[in-house]
Amino acid sequence: MSFDYKRLIKFEHNIGEKDKKVRMVSGVVLLSVSLFTASILMLLVGLVLVATSYSGWCPAYSSMDKNTLGNNTASES
Numbered sequence: 001m002s003f004d005y006k007r008l009i010k011f012e013h014n015i016g017e018k019d020k021k022v023r024m025v026s027g028v029v030l031l032s033v034s035l036f037t038a039s040i041l042m043l044l045v046g047l048v049l050v051a052t053s054y055s056g057w058c059p060a061y062s063s064m065d066k067n068t069l070g071n072n073t074a075s076e077s
Contacts, residue, residue: 011057012057012062013056013057013069014056014057014058014061014062014066014067014068014069015052015053015056015057015058015061015068015069016068016069016070018068019053019068020053020056021053023049023050023052023053024049024050024053024054026046026049027045027046027047027048027049027050027053028046028050029046030042030043030045030046030049031043031046031047031050034046
């Protein structure tokens, strides 16, 4: 598996609706819990999950050539 930075900077949508909902709910839960526990790590992870859910693009999915948009699944190599 080779690393291709050009895939990372395309910013193509690669998160499906179900994945967006899961990311949004888990991100909001982590943000809420981080307010009570004062955990910076939970806050950062929650922010990343909410931001990727809102934008519809995940840089980790781009680097792995993964796609959860319904029928447009990425080919497995």
